[in-house]
Amino acid sequence: MRRLIIRRLLQTIPMIFFVSLVCFALVKAAPGDPVKTFLPPNIHQADIERIRHNLGLDQPAYVQYAKWLKESLSGNLGYSLVNHMPVTKQILDRLPATAGLMGAAIALAVLLAIPLGLAAGSNRNKWVDKLVNLFAYIGISVPLFWLAILFVYFFSIKMHWLPSLGMHTIGKKGAIDVIKHGILPCSVLAISFLSSYVRYIRSGTISQLKEDYVQIQYAFGSGKRTILFRHVMKHVLLPIITLLGMSMGELVTGAIVTETVFSWPGIGSLGMTAVRGLDYPVILGITLFSSLLLIIGNLLADILYGFADPRIKTTR
Amino acid sequence: MTEQLLTVDNLRVSFHTRAGENQAVRSVSFRVGAGDTLGIVGESGSGKSVTAKAIMDLIAAPGEVLGGEIRFRGESLRGLPQKKWRQLRGNRIAMVFQDPMTSLNPVKTIGYQIAEVLRRHKGLGKEAALKESVNMLRKVGINEPERRVHQYPHEFSGGMRQRVMIAMALSCDPELLIADEPTTALDVTIQAQLLDLLTQLKQQSDTAIVLITHDLGVVAKVCTRVVVMYAGMVMEEGTVEDIFYRTGHPYTQGLLRSLPQRGGANRERLVPIEGSPPDLIDPEPGCPFRERCPYAFEKCGELPPMLETEGDGHRSLCWLLEGGKRTLAQALEERGEAAR
Numbered sequence: 001m002r003r004l005i006i007r008r009l010l011q012t013i014p015m016i017f018f019v020s021l022v023c024f025a026l027v028k029a030a031p032g033d034p035v036k037t038f039l040p041p042n043i044h045q046a047d048i049e050r051i052r053h054n055l056g057l058d059q060p061a062y063v064q065y066a067k068w069l070k071e072s073l074s075g076n077l078g079y080s081l082v083n084h085m086p087v088t089k090q091i092l093d094r095l096p097a098t099a100g101l102m103g104a105a106i107a108l109a110v111l112l113a114i115p116l117g118l119a120a121g122s123n124r125n126k127w128v129d130k131l132v133n134l135f136a137y138i139g140i141s142v143p144l145f146w147l148a149i150l151f152v153y154f155f156s157i158k159m160h161w162l163p164s165l166g167m168h169t170i171g172k173k174g175a176i177d178v179i180k181h182g183i184l185p186c187s188v189l190a191i192s193f194l195s196s197y198v199r200y201i202r203s204g205t206i207s208q209l210k211e212d213y214v215q216i217q218y219a220f221g222s223g224k225r226t227i228l229f230r231h232v233m234k235h236v237l238l239p240i241i242t243l244l245g246m247s248m249g250e251l252v253t254g255a256i257v258t259e260t261v262f263s264w265p266g267i268g269s270l271g272m273t274a275v276r277g278l279d280y281p282v283i284l285g286i287t288l289f290s291s292l293l294l295i296i297g298n299l300l301a302d303i304l305y306g307f308a309d310p311r312i313k314t315t316r
Numbered sequence: 317m318t319e320q321l322l323t324v325d326n327l328r329v330s331f332h333t334r335a336g337e338n339q340a341v342r343s344v345s346f347r348v349g350a351g352d353t354l355g356i357v358g359e360s361g362s363g364k365s366v367t368a369k370a371i372m373d374l375i376a377a378p379g380e381v382l383g384g385e386i387r388f389r390g391e392s393l394r395g396l397p398q399k400k401w402r403q404l405r406g407n408r409i410a411m412v413f414q415d416p417m418t419s420l421n422p423v424k425t426i427g428y429q430i431a432e433v434l435r436r437h438k439g440l441g442k443e444a445a446l447k448e449s450v451n452m453l454r455k456v457g458i459n460e461p462e463r464r465v466h467q468y469p470h471e472f473s474g475g476m477r478q479r480v481m482i483a484m485a486l487s488c489d490p491e492l493l494i495a496d497e498p499t500t501a502l503d504v505t506i507q508a509q510l511l512d513l514l515t516q517l518k519q520q521s522d523t524a525i526v527l528i529t530h531d532l533g534v535v536a537k538v539c540t541r542v543v544v545m546y547a548g549m550v551m552e553e554g555t556v557e558d559i560f561y562r563t564g565h566p567y568t569q570g571l572l573r574s575l576p577q578r579g580g581a582n583r584e585r586l587v588p589i590e591g592s593p594p595d596l597i598d599p600e601p602g603c604p605f606r607e608r609c610p611y612a613f614e615k616c617g618e619l620p621p622m623l624e625t626e627g628d629g630h631r632s633l634c635w636l637l638e639g640g641k642r643t644l645a646q647a648l649e650e651r652g653e654a655a656r
Contacts, residue, residue: 220432221407311422
């Protein structure tokens with residue numbers, strides 16, 4: 001087990017390096033000149049060159065990359081070209097809003113997906129299954145932004161039940177206000193996660209129920225419910241660990257669309273603003289940050305999987 | 317005559333397939349007395365396993381039990397509510413299956429899986445059930461049971477896993493154990509060990525065993541009575557001696573001839589049964605074996621009844637035995653035919 005963890009940790013290092021290279025290359029390859037975006041059109045060419053030089057943009061790409069990587073590793077992701085604030089600070093400032101929203105959405109999705117998926121999988125082709133499937137398909141196919149707008153229209157504009165924008169009511173403080181603001185974006189995100197989780201759990205349940213050991217459990221007097229909860233559930237939940245690891249990256253950036261529609265002051269909307277304003281350091285910072293989280297998420301998932309599945313512990 | 321533990325009468329099971337109704341079991345009847353060891357022999361597709369599953373009410377769609385009566389200690393099992401079944405299965409009637417590699421849940425410990433049965437049926441607490449699981453593992457010959465009980469199925473070999481399955485099946489001291497080809501998936505040396513184990517455990521308790529196998533050697537080794545099945549029907553029924561020495565059916569004779577003889581100094585060739593079993597979708601009337609039977613005559617176009625032959629409760633489904641108790645060999649001699 002320890003060897004597994006050490007090996008996985010070592011594998012992470014070249015991966016992080018490679019990811020940073022790709023992030024950097026993508027931004028470099030993107031069209032548009034960052035310098036020209038921020039300078040008035042009537043500026044002198046010599047001034048442009050001077051600014052370029054000051055920013056280090058006249059140096060070869062590999063030098064730029066090396067400098068960026070060195071600074072990034074020490075936690076300095078540079079400064080925004082728009083508001084000149086440190087990128088690291090901006091990301092960390094917005095992290096709680098995003099992590100709270102996404103964490104709640106994922107937790108809600110998992111908690112609902114387990115019973116729904118088990119119910120659907122164990123009642124294959126019966127009405128429960130068909131109903132769950134129908135909603136899962138809708139949840140997967142409907143674009144998030146549309147669902148978000150629909151929610152705003154119905155719950156905020158028509159029914160006046162919930163606020164549609166932001167995280168706080170101006171002048172109000174306290175957790176309850178934040179939760180009220182969070183319900184709509186959280187529901188929209190939860191629906192999207194839930195739909196894919198349910199499909200995984202459903203198909204896992206169906207395939208497990210076909211296994212010999214399940215049939216044999218019947219021969220030892222187990223009822224359907226016992227088999228489902230004592231035997232099948234553990235198998236079905238194992239892949240969810242991987243799925244959760246994968247959503248670690250989304251935990252910070254997956255909410256770009258939803259955060260933008262609901263004006264949730266998280267990393268997603270920060271990224272959206274940065275993209276609109278060609279704010280390279282911020283884009284790069286967020287991309288790197290979410291990639292890192294994805295790698296860490298996968299690492300954690302692998303290690304957790306090793307603890308949860310006895311068949312992995314003993315294999316080297 | 318011993319008290320009948322299990323009686324199966326006219327059992328019929330079909331599978332509704334796209335090609336039509338596959339009559340896997342058509343009219344199977346037999347009896348198991350308390351403490352008996354009954355062997356059910358037959359080739360693949362003869363309906364042995366389906367019969368076993370039908371006894372346990374484990375036939376799932378597209379299969380269906382169409383008719384017949386199954387009685388356990390005089391009580392009818394047909395149409396028993398599921399709740400009653402759950403109290404019966406694994407407790408009074410237990411079953412061991414063919415493939416030990418897939419029989420156990422791979423993510424639960426061996427101890428958990430044995431203890432679960434004990435907790436359900438014997439109402440034992442967690443600790444007591446685990447303790448009893450250790451005892452059961454020791455009983456079936458697993459070394460260091462205290463340590464092994466906490467291991468997972470993948471840490472056991474095939475033979476060891478089948479021992480675990482036997483431990484699980486016998487944990488509640490059932491009155492009837494159905495073993496469906498328990499040694500088929502294992503290699504020969506392990507087979508012998510497991511059969512020894514079964515006979516030894518059998519002597520310690522009065523559990524009756526229904527042993528399903530395609531191996532007559534296994535039958536000779538452990539069984540007291542034998543049912544020979546072919547194409548979903550019972551061809552012959554009798555004691556092991558009846559079946560081996562007073563054979564009453566050409567199919568049984570064919571099976572025996574395809575078996576290697578010990579000490580065959582004259583290097584006797586094995587004689588296979590020519591042909592293949594009939595299609596069970598829309599089977600033709602008459603004796604199911606007549607296509608392959610070397611002695612078939614006109615009357616075989618009609619289904620023969622089970623006829624009494626030489627021996628105690630020895631019966632055979634063959635027209636040759638009509639008109640008086642005698643063995644197949646005697647009947648053939650009478651007709652002036654040599655055994656073919």
